[in-house]
Amino acid sequence: MNDLASVTSRADAVALDAADPLLTLRDELLIPEGIVYLDGNSLGPLPRRTPGRVREVLEREWGQELIAAWNTCGWMDLPSRVGDAIGRLVGAAPGQTVVADSTSVNLFKALAGAVRLRPGRRVVLSERGGFPTDLYIAQGLAGLLEDEVELRTVAPEALADALDDDTAVLLLTHVSYLTGRMHDLAALTDAAHAHGALTVWDLAHSAGVVPVELDAWGADLAVGCGYKYLHGGPGAPAFLYVAHALQGSFRNPLSGWMGHAEPFAFAPDYRPAAGVGRALCGTPPVLALAALECGVDLVERAGVAHLRAKSAALGELFIRLVDRFAEAHGLDLASPRDSERRGGQVSYRHPEGYAVIRALAERGVVADFRTPDVARFGFAPLGVRFVDAWDAAEDLREVLENGEWERPELARRHRVT
Numbered sequence: 583m584n585d586l587a588s589v590t591s592r593a594d595a596v597a598l599d600a601a602d603p604l605l606t607l608r609d610e611l612l613i614p615e616g617i618v619y620l621d622g623n624s625l626g627p628l629p630r631r632t633p634g635r636v637r638e639v640l641e642r643e644w645g646q647e648l649i650a651a652w653n654t655c656g657w658m659d660l661p662s663r664v665g666d667a668i669g670r671l672v673g674a675a676p677g678q679t680v681v682a683d684s685t686s687v688n689l690f691k692a693l694a695g696a697v698r699l700r701p702g703r704r705v706v707l708s709e710r711g712g713f714p715t716d717l718y719i720a721q722g723l724a725g726l727l728e729d730e731v732e733l734r735t736v737a738p739e740a741l742a743d744a745l746d747d748d749t750a751v752l753l754l755t756h757v758s759y760l761t762g763r764m765h766d767l768a769a770l771t772d773a774a775h776a777h778g779a780l781t782v783w784d785l786a787h788s789a790g791v792v793p794v795e796l797d798a799w800g801a802d803l804a805v806g807c808g809y810k811y812l813h814g815g816p817g818a819p820a821f822l823y824v825a826h827a828l829q830g831s832f833r834n835p836l837s838g839w840m841g842h843a844e845p846f847a848f849a850p851d852y853r854p855a856a857g858v859g860r861a862l863c864g865t866p867p868v869l870a871l872a873a874l875e876c877g878v879d880l881v882e883r884a885g886v887a888h889l890r891a892k893s894a895a896l897g898e899l900f901i902r903l904v905d906r907f908a909e910a911h912g913l914d915l916a917s918p919r920d921s922e923r924r925g926g927q928v929s930y931r932h933p934e935g936y937a938v939i940r941a942l943a944e945r946g947v948v949a950d951f952r953t954p955d956v957a958r959f960g961f962a963p964l965g966v967r968f969v970d971a972w973d974a975a976e977d978l979r980e981v982l983e984n985g986e987w988e989r990p991e992l993a994r995r996h997r998v999t
């Protein structure tokens with residue numbers, strides 16, 4: 583959007599909303615009155631359709647059809663049906679994406695499968711400051727393989743140079759949870775391939791908010807999260823992508839019966855399903871999948887290109903507004919200023935970032951904090967209006983100018999920040 587520079591009043595922001603084609607879809611989310619919700623990058627708001635759909639699965643499908651529903655209500659198809667829908671959001675043709683388990687568990691499956699496809703290579707390469715679960719899972723796998731492989735982390739800008747012929751897998755989060763910085767997925771995938779390494783991409787902060795073209799960019803394996811920009815609800819199942827070219831050789835280390843070629847043959851020996859179904863492990867979480875499907879459907883109706891344009895514009899407006907007072911109050915932009923290199927969030931460092939976020943919450947502006955000093959403002963575009971960005975910036979200014987964050991109880995951390 584090119585008229586952001588002309589936004590100098592709240593009324594200007596309201597006018598931008600009036601011209602926003604995505605605004606009507608915001609009504610399909612439940613966002614409590616009086617709340618400016620800038621945490622959709624952590625937990626996407628509830629689609630209004632979800633409770634009715636989940637109730638239908640409970641009362642009509644489970645309640646009335648009982649066990650027959652596995653066949654009559656398409657329950658068994660859910661992992662691949664919702665997987666293919668997510669695939670459409672991340673540039674994956676059908677038959678390569680399934681929904682199952684958590685992102686962490688899918689990381690384990692993807693990484694272990696990838697390491698096995700590169701025998702003799704020792705290194706899983708990742709970046710310092712990557713999302714902890716990615717690193718923990720790699721450490722756990724290295725331990726299990728009795729240090730046949732090791733995790734090596736380097737600074738993000740040193741990744742391309744750190745690739746070599748001992749690299750089995752490049753494991754990276756596309757959009758940083760901390761700063762929103764976005765990697766060039768295509769270029770790093772090419773660089774990994776040039777050294778014969780495979781890639782595992784974590785799309786937790788990408789799916790549903792920034793364009794991703796897994797097939798076109800040559801990605802090998804990818805995982806991502808259902809409860810952030812996909813509005814699947816707390817603890818929603820995650821997704822796992824295995825490129826067609828790898829499906830015949832990919833071996834799922836969690837060789838449960840749902841990934842078997844014929845689960846109901848009850849054969850004594852594991853034989854993997856032919857396609858991406860081999861990435862499954864146990865019985866699909868039907869209720870959670872039904873909820874996730876509602877969220878994914880909403881994102882698909884909005885269209886990733888529109889969502890991306892709006893999210894970038896919201897972030898740009900917020901940065902522009904906060905620029906006016908940031909320096910005077912010790913706020914330091916931690917995200918790339920260039921929206922081309924930034925995902926859906928804008929992060930600032932502040933020595934008392936946690937207390938600032940708590941003080942904002944008291945004003946009805948919900949953002950979050952990541953240790954040690956990062957305040958994150960998520961511009962999940964389905965639920966956020968331009969006027970929300972305006973109001974959040976104004977509230978932030980007042981919190982800082984009035985020293986509202988200085989009350990000692992605001993510095994005491996909750997269990998979940």
Ligand SMILES: *Cc1c(COP(=O)(O)O)cnc(C)c1O
Nearest residue numbers: 684685686713755759784786807
């Ligand atoms: C949110 C997030 C996860 C979540 O993992 P879970 O296993 O679902 O808890 C994983 N990776 C990244 C980069 C995330 O941002």
